[in-house]
Amino acid sequence: MIQKTFLLLIISFYSMVAIPAGNLLELSQKLTISDGLAHNGVTCILEDSKGYLWIGTYDGINVYNGYELITYKNTIYNQVLASNRVRSLAEDSKGNIWIGTDEGVSIYDYETERFSVVYSQKTADKNKNSPIVRKIVVSKDGAYIFCLTQYEGILVFDKQNQLITKCMPEGRYNDLIFFDGVELDSSNYIFTTTAGLFSFQLESFSFKFEIPHDNGISNASILLVGNNILATRNRGVSIVDWKKENGQYAFRLKTIKYENEQLNSISIDKLGNLWVGTNFKGVVRIKNANAFILGEPYEENRYSSERDNLITSSVRADISSGCWVTTFNRGVYRFDIEDNPFKSFDKDQGEMYNLYDNSVSHIAVWDQDRVFLSAPRGGFGLFNTKTGRLEPLPFEVPDGIGYFSSVFVDSRKDIWLKVTGGLGLCRIRYGDRKLSLVGEREYGIDKDIRPRTISEDQFGNIWMGGESGVYKISVGDNGSILNVEELNQHLFFQQTPIYLVRCIYVDPLHNYIWIGTDSDGLIRIDNQKSVPITELEIHRSLRDKNKEFSISSNFVSTIVRLPNDDLWIGTERGGICKVFDYDKDPKFIAFTEKDGLSNNVVKRIFYDHEYNLWVATNVGLNKFFVKDHHFRSFYESDGLPFEDFWYSFGKLNNGNVVLSGMKGICYFKPEDIIDDESLPRLEFSKLRVFNQVVAPGDTINNRVLLKKRLNSTSEIELKHNENVFSLEVNSLHFSSPDNHYIKYQLSPVNKEWIQVKSGQRVISYSGLQHGEYILRVMASNSLHEWTAPKELHIVVKPPIWQTMQAYVLYMFFIALIIFVVMYFVLKLQSLKHNLHIEHLEKDKQKEINVAKLRFFSNISHEIKTPLTLISGPINILAERFHANSDVSDKLKIVQRQSKKISRLVDQVHDFQRLEANLLKMDITQFCFDDFINELKTDFEFLARSEKKVFSVQGEDATIYVSADRDKLEKIFNNIINSTLTDLLL
Numbered sequence: 001m002i003q004k005t006f007l008l009l010i011i012s013f014y015s016m017v018a019i020p021a022g023n024l025l026e027l028s029q030k031l032t033i034s035d036g037l038a039h040n041g042v043t044c045i046l047e048d049s050k051g052y053l054w055i056g057t058y059d060g061i062n063v064y065n066g067y068e069l070i071t072y073k074n075t076i077y078n079q080v081l082a083s084n085r086v087r088s089l090a091e092d093s094k095g096n097i098w099i100g101t102d103e104g105v106s107i108y109d110y111e112t113e114r115f116s117v118v119y120s121q122k123t124a125d126k127n128k129n130s131p132i133v134r135k136i137v138v139s140k141d142g143a144y145i146f147c148l149t150q151y152e153g154i155l156v157f158d159k160q161n162q163l164i165t166k167c168m169p170e171g172r173y174n175d176l177i178f179f180d181g182v183e184l185d186s187s188n189y190i191f192t193t194t195a196g197l198f199s200f201q202l203e204s205f206s207f208k209f210e211i212p213h214d215n216g217i218s219n220a221s222i223l224l225v226g227n228n229i230l231a232t233r234n235r236g237v238s239i240v241d242w243k244k245e246n247g248q249y250a251f252r253l254k255t256i257k258y259e260n261e262q263l264n265s266i267s268i269d270k271l272g273n274l275w276v277g278t279n280f281k282g283v284v285r286i287k288n289a290n291a292f293i294l295g296e297p298y299e300e301n302r303y304s305s306e307r308d309n310l311i312t313s314s315v316r317a318d319i320s321s322g323c324w325v326t327t328f329n330r331g332v333y334r335f336d337i338e339d340n341p342f343k344s345f346d347k348d349q350g351e352m353y354n355l356y357d358n359s360v361s362h363i364a365v366w367d368q369d370r371v372f373l374s375a376p377r378g379g380f381g382l383f384n385t386k387t388g389r390l391e392p393l394p395f396e397v398p399d400g401i402g403y404f405s406s407v408f409v410d411s412r413k414d415i416w417l418k419v420t421g422g423l424g425l426c427r428i429r430y431g432d433r434k435l436s437l438v439g440e441r442e443y444g445i446d447k448d449i450r451p452r453t454i455s456e457d458q459f460g461n462i463w464m465g466g467e468s469g470v471y472k473i474s475v476g477d478n479g480s481i482l483n484v485e486e487l488n489q490h491l492f493f494q495q496t497p498i499y500l501v502r503c504i505y506v507d508p509l510h511n512y513i514w515i516g517t518d519s520d521g522l523i524r525i526d527n528q529k530s531v532p533i534t535e536l537e538i539h540r541s542l543r544d545k546n547k548e549f550s551i552s553s554n555f556v557s558t559i560v561r562l563p564n565d566d567l568w569i570g571t572e573r574g575g576i577c578k579v580f581d582y583d584k585d586p587k588f589i590a591f592t593e594k595d596g597l598s599n600n601v602v603k604r605i606f607y608d609h610e611y612n613l614w615v616a617t618n619v620g621l622n623k624f625f626v627k628d629h630h631f632r633s634f635y636e637s638d639g640l641p642f643e644d645f646w647y648s649f650g651k652l653n654n655g656n657v658v659l660s661g662m663k664g665i666c667y668f669k670p671e672d673i674i675d676d677e678s679l680p681r682l683e684f685s686k687l688r689v690f691n692q693v694v695a696p697g698d699t700i701n702n703r704v705l706l707k708k709r710l711n712s713t714s715e716i717e718l719k720h721n722e723n724v725f726s727l728e729v730n731s732l733h734f735s736s737p738d739n740h741y742i743k744y745q746l747s748p749v750n751k752e753w754i755q756v757k758s759g760q761r762v763i764s765y766s767g768l769q770h771g772e773y774i775l776r777v778m779a780s781n782s783l784h785e786w787t788a789p790k791e792l793h794i795v796v797k798p799p800i801w802q803t804m805q806a807y808v809l810y811m812f813f814i815a816l817i818i819f820v821v822m823y824f825v826l827k828l829q830s831l832k833h834n835l836h837i838e839h840l841e842k843d844k845q846k847e848i849n850v851a852k853l854r855f856f857s858n859i860s861h862e863i864k865t866p867l868t869l870i871s872g873p874i875n876i877l878a879e880r881f882h883a884n885s886d887v888s889d890k891l892k893i894v895q896r897q898s899k900k901i902s903r904l905v906d907q908v909h910d911f912q913r914l915e916a917n918l919l920k921m922d923i924t925q926f927c928f929d930d931f932i933n934e935l936k937t938d939f940e941f942l943a944r945s946e947k948k949v950f951s952v953q954g955e956d957a958t959i960y961v962s963a964d965r966d967k968l969e970k971i972f973n974n975i976i977n978s979t980l981t982d983l984l985l
Contacts, residue, residue, distance in 0.1 A: 025285055025303035026340050028322060028637070029734075031055075032331035036069035038062050042326035046089035046097070047319040050110070050711075051681035051732035054097060055332060056086030061099065065685070066321075066734040067759060072108075072115065080115040082106045088135045093142025093159060100133030105147055107161060111708040112696045118161050119147070131155065137181045137189070144202065148178035148191065156205070169198060169207035180222040182229070184242075188249060192222045192231055197240070199249055210251045211240065221265040221277075221314070228254075228293050230274075232263040237276065239293055257292070269317035269337045275325075277312030283325045283333070303335065320678070321734035334734075336639065341672040344641030345383060345390075346664030360660035361648055364407045364415075366394075368653035372407045372415070373665065376450075380404040385656040385667050395433045408454035410462065412479055418451055425449070429479065438473075438481060452647070455504045457513060459529045465501030470515060472533050485533040487515075487525075492538045498523065502647065505559035507567075510583070514569075516556030522569060522586070541586050543574075549587035552577050557647060558605045560613075566626070568613060570602030576615055576624070591624070596631035596784075598622050598738065603645045606657060608670035616645035616659050620738070621666075623673070630784045632675075633739035638782075641666050679787045680733035680740065682779040684711040685761075688726045689718070715793035723796050726764035731779035733758070739782040746794075747774045770798035863905055871898045889941075896938055900973070903966060921964045928959040935972055942980065950980075 033040050039057035046054040053064040060073025060081065073084045082104035090098045097108040104120030121130035132150040139145075144164075147155040153168030153176070169176065173195065181191040181200075189200040196212040223230040229240040229251070236259040242251045258276070261284075265277035274286040282304030291298040304310060310327050317323040317337065325333040346358045357375035364372040369386045373379075380403065381390045395415070406418035413430035416438075425438040449471070451464040462473040470487035488497040500518035507514060513525040526537040544550040553574025561567050567579040575592030592600050601618035608614065613624040615631075620643045623632040634640055641663065648660040655669040687694045687710050696706045700722065706713060710727070718725065733740050737759030744763055745753045758779065773796070776789040800806060878891040936952050943950035 025283065025301045025335055026639070027303060027333060028336050028639075029334035030331060031064070031069065031334075035331075036062070036071070037331050038069075038071045038073060040331045041328050042332050043087055043313050043328075044089050045314060045316050045319075045324050045326050045332065046091065047316070047321075048091045048097060049095055050683060051320070052683075053319070053321075053324070053734075054089050055326070056089050056099070058085050060084045061086055061089075065683075065730045066732055067730070067737065067761060080106070082117045082120040082130065087133055088148075090136035090138050090145070092138050092145060098136045098138070098145060098147075100136050100147060102132045103130035105133055105136075105155070111712060113709055114697070118157070119155060119163060134178060135180050137183070139186070139202075140183055141186060146181065146189070148181060150177045151175060154178060154191075154200075165205055167200070167205050167207070169195075169209065180231075182222055182224045184224075184244075184249060190222070190229065190242075190251075197231070197251065199251070211253055221267075223266045223268060225268060225289055225293065230266055230293070232266050232276065234262055235259050236261060237263060237266065255295075265312060265315040267315045267317035267323070269323060271337060273317070273337070275315045275317040275323050275335075277315040277325060279311055280309065282310045283312055283315060283323075283335070285323075285335070303333070340639040342634075342639045342641060342666055342668045343385075343388065344664055344666050345388060346641075347379070358664045359646075359662050360665055361405065361646065362407045363648040363650040363658050363660055363665070364409045365650045365652055366409055369656075371650045371652065371658050372409065373660075374404045374407045376405045376420075377403075380407070383658075383665070385652060385654065385658065395428050395435070398435070401435075406451040406454065408451075408456075408462075410456045410475075411460065414479060416454060416462065418449070420450065452501060453503045455506045455513075457506045457527055458511065459527075463504045463506070463513060465504045465515065467500055469497065469499055470501055470504065487533060490534045490536070490538060492540075496520070502555070502557050503559060505561075507561050509561055509563075509565060512582075514559045516559055516569065517554070519554050521554045522551060522556045522559075524582070524586070539585075541588070549580070549589065551586075551588045552590035552592070557602055560605045560607060562607055562611050562626075564611060566611075568605055570605045570615065572601045575600045576602055576605060576613070591629065591631075595629065596622075596633070597624075598631070598633040598635070603647050604649045604659065606649060606651060614657070614670060616649075618645070619643050621645065621659075623670075631739075632782050632784070633736070635736045635738060637736040638739070675783055677781040677783050677785070679781055679785060680731045680758075680779050682777065682787050682790050683730045683732065684713075684727060684777075684790070684792060685730045686710065686728040687716065688728075689722050690724050691726070710792075713792070715795060717795045717797060719797050720770050720799040720802075723768040723770075724766045726762050727775070727792070729761050729763060729777055729779075731758040731761075733779075733781065735782070741780045741784070742777065743780075743786075744775065744777045747776065749773065753778075768794075768796050770796045770802065772796075863901070867898060867901055867905070871895070871902070874898060893938065893941055896934070903970065906966075922966065923962055924965055925960055925962045926965050928961045929957070931965065931969070935969070935976065939976055939980065948980075948983070 031037050037055070037057065038061065039059035041058035042055055043058070044056040048054060055062040055064060055069075060071055062069045062071055072080055074081055081099060081101060083101035085102040086099055087102065088100035092098060095110050097110070099106040099108065104117060106115055106117050108115050119131075131147075131152040133147045133155075134150055135148040137146040137148065143159055145157040147157070149155060151174065153166050155166055156164045158164055175194075177194045179192045179194075181189050183189050187202045189202065190210075191198045191200055194213065195209070197210040199208045199210050200206070201208070221232045227241055227243060229242060231238045231240065233256075236256045238256050239254045240251050241254050242249055261281065262279035263276055264279055267275045268289055269275065272289050274289045274292055276284045276286065278284065282302060285301045286292045287299040287301070288296075290296075309329065311329050312325055313328050314326045315323065321334070322337055323335045325335065327333070347356060356379035357377045359375055359377060360373050361376045362372075362374040366372055366382065370382055370384050370391065373381045373383050380393070380397075382393055383389075384391050401419055401423055403420055404417050405420045406416075408416040410416065415428040417426045417428070417435065418424070419426055419435070423435065423437055426435040427438055428435055449464070449466050449468050451466045453465045455463045457463060460475050460477075462475060464471045464473065472485045472487070474482040474485070476482050487493065498515070498517055498520045500520075501515060502518055503516040505514040505516070511527045513527045515523040515525065517523070521540055521542040524539045528536060541551045543552070543554045551571070551574070553571035555572040555574070556569055557572050558570035559568070567582045568576060569579060569588075570576050575590050575595075575597050577588040577590045580587040580589070591597060597615065597617070598620035599617040602615055603618065604616040606614050612626055615622040615624055621634045621640060623634075624630075625632070636643055642661045644662055645666075646660040646662065650658040652658070655671060656667050657670060658665055658667040687706065689700060689705070694700060694705050696708050697704060698706065701719060705716065705718075729742055729744070731740055731742055737757055740758040741755055742758050742760070743753040743755040746765065749768075763775070763777070773794040775792045775794055778786045778789050780786045874891060874894050878888065878895060881887040881891060932952055936950065940950045
């Protein structure tokens, strides 16, 4: 009896502390060299205060923003790190990243986005190798940075990045390796080494040896959990408690667990679960760290892949996006901290019990925990959502009868089955274990019918729809089949019978039967008890693109009525529609991909306890919030086992919803999907000008455009020829970019916000006019909750010819031009005025001349007559006294002058003819010598009278000319007369 009691106590003790087998951990994400990782050998990972992940590898560093991996490493052209072999990462109080390598320490300055080496062989003793920095610990107040090295102790730096001292425990510790450390308080730290556990006093920079390695102290990782220190070791986890008495710390090894496991890293998540990395068996999650420490029962979940042969290097469960596990050989793994609410089952899990295919076409609820599953290409099973297993069928399946393609359980708990290739339509009455045939020939049911959908109306009748149409099976109160009717016999369908029926929905609030088809739209039947199907009133809604509230697609795949009387339908290619005036001529309002739906091919709609819709599509699952009409989408990255859903569905009383697909089933409880999610961090990442990345300190057009990183810059100033630029925006959520969004607005260019998926991170602008702009950007989580707007002021400077100085010059030159123009205009007007005056004077002079000519003309007429009377007697006297030379000469002079006077009178008349353009030349040939001699005779007398001599000089020759003798004589007379007049004066 005593032995039995002792045995029971031992069994009870081990039941309290043993690790029960739990579910396998589900991998959420994996990053390898194929995704851009610098190397599959990853040593460490860090989430900085800005939300970026830093990943240290054997060949450089990666920075991960959830979309792409950016690599920094030494090349033959550029040296950025002390060494490409990175061992540790840490962030100091200024936000700079410390990088421990095999050859020293480097720092990344976030503001300048530049790397610098703060400690290496170049700064240390050149006769020694640079230290291998295995871990970097930053004090909580940021005043000190401790770099834990291999063989060279601890390098202590201050916040100015200056080396203060190198610390090494006293004694023979030349080959001592420091692994990890934690801060107990501002002056005391605890470090793990190859020798064991050391405490460290900061004020004196002194060590104290606490627990030797032989007693189970870590060779890798250390974790502080309350008053307990958890340290991984080659075999198991050491649990050390500590306390402080009289200013001194005391440490005691309590126990060692997992002694059969080779562990190297440990971390704790926000839920209080431990995550432990092993050397060859993957990663382990221990639910409830306190239970593990106290020896109470706990649940263990493990992820291990024989194919991957994981050798973990570090575990970080304190990262906001989940638990990240780095490995020495397979890259980086991410696990969700919280359990995946989406569960799954396929034919490869558990015992089959006749389910041979993952393509589940029908789901029928059997009880509050179990559903029947049928696969059209073989198989039938009873699945228990509580255990996640298939169970034996509650009826007998005869051998060689084919396979079940359809299944339905009615309100009597009778099971309706379509047995393909054999029996046909069958029924199993409740309480019976044998199949009974439903006489297809007897009732006129198409023997080849393969029901796609089966429903039961309010009167207990069974409605079946498939490729050949719709059948109504009337069932009596005792479950007997009364008759079978075909809907295509209705007069409404005589001309256009319906085929390819996708769903039959019995309206729970009204006496309607709703039928969705692949191409014939939505059909409403006013169902009446005991009324033949051919006499029921029918209405059909078809797609009419010219009608405003027409149905969005003729392919209606699913229908649901909410308890609040709202009617919704799902379509393929048309999204979902809310139905108005369903009892008259229905109207439809569609919600599609442009409203946030993951895909317009809808397979199934159902609702939860808050009357929100769940929409299963060809690409993902959506939750539709009916109050504000927004979608929350779920994909494989959010835990779904698959994204391509099928039409079948079951809703159980235990709260589970079961959905089918081509890869098995997915089941979950909608209330387990919590609508509480933190907002992502939003960062301005990169600036590109003409597609060239501009980093802080880079020179563009002979000037520095960014003095610090873009996210810390409130304003950027661009020249007019730099107005083709783009900005990269990072929404740091590390989950599916398809259900997270970014929206932005450039004021005053954009009047509305532009919304895109968070994966579309580049905001580009081309040809912006000069001016001042404000770019506002917001990011959302999957619940469509938005961050506060992040602003960036953008100034596009005008070209020199559009500056204020240029406009001043333009005004000056315009004024000058106006002055010059006005000057010349006024000058021209003055000239015109003077010319006008001159014309007036000329006209006046002309009038005077005309008056004079008129006067002389009138006088000449009066002179002509006396001159004629004088010429007569003179001519007579000249003939009478021609012998008297003296008298004759005088008379000849009188004759010639009288002729001149006569010609002058004629000249006055010539002026009048000249004014009238009537004057003509009288050309004759005459002797020029005689002409000159006559002129000479006339003027010799005048010269002698004035005691002058008038003579003509020239060669003695006879010259004949052709000219107007009269006009030529007048010209000579005027010239000679004027000359003599001037001489005589």
